Amino acid sequence: MAADKADIGLIGLAVMGQNLVLNMTDHGFKVAVYNRSRQKTDEFIAAEPDNEKLFPYFDLESFVAGLSAPRKVMLMVKAGEVVDLFIDQLVPLLEEGDIIIDGGNSLYTDSNRRTAELKDKGIYFIGSGVSGGEEGARHGPSIMPGGNPLAWEAVKPIFQSIAAKADEQPCCDWVGDGGAGHYVKMVHNGIEYGDMQLIAESYHLMRYGMGLAADECQAVFAEWNQGVLDSYLIEITAEILKFKDEGGEPLVDKILDAAGQKGTGKWTGISSLELGMPVTLITESVYARCLSALKDERIKAEAHFGKPSAPPSLGEQEKSELLNAIHDALYASKIISYAQGYMLMTEAAKEFAWSLNYGAIALMWRGGCIIRSTFLGEIKAAYEKDPQLTNLLVADFFTSALKDADANWRKAVIFAIQQQIPTPALSSALAFFDGYKTANLPANMLQAQRDYFGAHTYERVDAPRGTYFHTDWIQSGGRISSTTYEV
Structure with a gap:
C-alpha cells in the first residue's frame, strides 16, 4: 500500500461520522474524510491538529484517488435519497472490486436493492448497522454488517478493531447477505423502543402509582442495575433521575412528555405485520410514543374524565412487595421483547434466505449498543446449546425466569389498572405470554x-x-x- 493512501474513506462528518473516524485513527488506520460542507471538514481537521492519520479532501475525485485498493468508502449520511445520491456520484469514480459501505439507519429493503444494483456494476456494497450513539462510535460501537459477502474480508480488520469488545470478542461479525445487517439493526432498534417504554412504564408506576419521589426511584433503578436487569438503559435511567434543574427540582419533571421517533421502531412494526409475526410489545411501544405526542388532547381529556387515582397509602412491606412486582414485570416483559425480536429475525431469514447466527447477534449486542446488557449472555448461551431453538421462551433459562416472575408480573399489571396507569408494553407482553402458552385460542x-x-x-x-x-x-x-x- 502506498504510504500516502488512506485505508478507508468516510463521507459525512456529523458527530457520529467524526467519532467513527477518530475511533479508526486511534486504532492505527489512515482515514480520508469528505463532507459536502467544506466548513465542517475544516472545523474537524482544525480540532485534530496532531492527528497525522487524517486526510481531508474537498472534492470526491481527490477523495477516491486518495484511497488504497480496494477502495473502501463509508457513508455516514442521512438515510434514503442522500445515500443514493452519493452512490451515484461515487460509482463512476470507483473500480471493480471497490466497496461502498452505508453505516446509517437505512431501511433494509434499500440495502437489498443497493447490494444487487452495485453487484451488477462490479462494486461491492455493505449495509451496516452501527449502534451505540456518539459515545459508542468514539470508543467502540456494535457493528452489524451485511450485504455482499465478498466485501467482508476487506473491511473486517477495520470494523472488528473499532468495535466494542465483550469477553474479549468484537461486537461485530458478518450478519448475512443483502439487507441482513440493516434488518438486524432495525430489530435492535425495535427492541430498544420496547426496553425504553418498559422502563418508562416502571418509572410511572413507581412515581405516580406508588407516589415515590424521584430520588427514591433513582435509588431503586440504581439497585436494579446491580442484578438481572443490569443494562445500559437501566444505568442511564438512574443517572437521569439524579439530575436537578436550576431550582433544585428533578430535571425529568421539566421535560415535556411527548416522545419523538426516527422511524426504525415503526419499520420493525411494519415488517412484523408483513411477515405475520406478533411483535406486539415493540409495536405498542411505537404507539405509546404516538399517543404521547397528543399532548394537548390528553390535557383536555384529563379535564373531561378526571385525574387518575391518587397513590395509595403504603406501608414499608407493601412498598417493598410492589417494587418487587414491578421489577419482575419489567424483567419478564424484557424477555418477551427479545423473544419477539428473535421471532421476527427468524421469519425474515426464511423470507429472504439469510443465514443468521442468532447467538452471534446476541454477542454483537452485548457491548457498545444501546440495548447492551448482561441479559444477552443468556441468549447467546441458549442458541449455543440449541442452534435450532424455535423460541427463546422455551429455553430452560427463560422458561424458569418467566415462571418465577409470573405472579408478580400480574400483580404489577393489576396495580397499574387499579391506579389508572397506562402500561401498554407491560400489559401487551403479558397478553402475548398468555396467548403463546395457550393451546386453544378463540x-x-x-x-x-x-x-x-x-x-x-x-x-x-x-x-x-x-x-x-x-x-x-x-x-x-x-x-x-x-x-x-x-x-
Whole structure:
C-alpha cells in the first residue's frame, strides 16, 4: 500500500461520522474524510491538529484517488435519497472490486436493492448497522454488517478493531447477505423502543402509582442495575433521575412528555405485520410514543374524565412487595421483547434466505449498543446449546425466569389498572405470554365469522391440516352443510 493512501474513506462528518473516524485513527488506520460542507471538514481537521492519520479532501475525485485498493468508502449520511445520491456520484469514480459501505439507519429493503444494483456494476456494497450513539462510535460501537459477502474480508480488520469488545470478542461479525445487517439493526432498534417504554412504564408506576419521589426511584433503578436487569438503559435511567434543574427540582419533571421517533421502531412494526409475526410489545411501544405526542388532547381529556387515582397509602412491606412486582414485570416483559425480536429475525431469514447466527447477534449486542446488557449472555448461551431453538421462551433459562416472575408480573399489571396507569408494553407482553402458552385460542370463532360473511373457509380439528371446509350458515338453518376443499 502506498504510504500516502488512506485505508478507508468516510463521507459525512456529523458527530457520529467524526467519532467513527477518530475511533479508526486511534486504532492505527489512515482515514480520508469528505463532507459536502467544506466548513465542517475544516472545523474537524482544525480540532485534530496532531492527528497525522487524517486526510481531508474537498472534492470526491481527490477523495477516491486518495484511497488504497480496494477502495473502501463509508457513508455516514442521512438515510434514503442522500445515500443514493452519493452512490451515484461515487460509482463512476470507483473500480471493480471497490466497496461502498452505508453505516446509517437505512431501511433494509434499500440495502437489498443497493447490494444487487452495485453487484451488477462490479462494486461491492455493505449495509451496516452501527449502534451505540456518539459515545459508542468514539470508543467502540456494535457493528452489524451485511450485504455482499465478498466485501467482508476487506473491511473486517477495520470494523472488528473499532468495535466494542465483550469477553474479549468484537461486537461485530458478518450478519448475512443483502439487507441482513440493516434488518438486524432495525430489530435492535425495535427492541430498544420496547426496553425504553418498559422502563418508562416502571418509572410511572413507581412515581405516580406508588407516589415515590424521584430520588427514591433513582435509588431503586440504581439497585436494579446491580442484578438481572443490569443494562445500559437501566444505568442511564438512574443517572437521569439524579439530575436537578436550576431550582433544585428533578430535571425529568421539566421535560415535556411527548416522545419523538426516527422511524426504525415503526419499520420493525411494519415488517412484523408483513411477515405475520406478533411483535406486539415493540409495536405498542411505537404507539405509546404516538399517543404521547397528543399532548394537548390528553390535557383536555384529563379535564373531561378526571385525574387518575391518587397513590395509595403504603406501608414499608407493601412498598417493598410492589417494587418487587414491578421489577419482575419489567424483567419478564424484557424477555418477551427479545423473544419477539428473535421471532421476527427468524421469519425474515426464511423470507429472504439469510443465514443468521442468532447467538452471534446476541454477542454483537452485548457491548457498545444501546440495548447492551448482561441479559444477552443468556441468549447467546441458549442458541449455543440449541442452534435450532424455535423460541427463546422455551429455553430452560427463560422458561424458569418467566415462571418465577409470573405472579408478580400480574400483580404489577393489576396495580397499574387499579391506579389508572397506562402500561401498554407491560400489559401487551403479558397478553402475548398468555396467548403463546395457550393451546386453544378463540380464533375458531374468528374463522367461523369469516366463513359466515365471506365464505373464507376454515379448517377442522378432526381433519388433517390443509383440508378446508365451508358451511352455508344461512341456508342450512343451523344444520351441518359443509363443502370440503383440498389444498
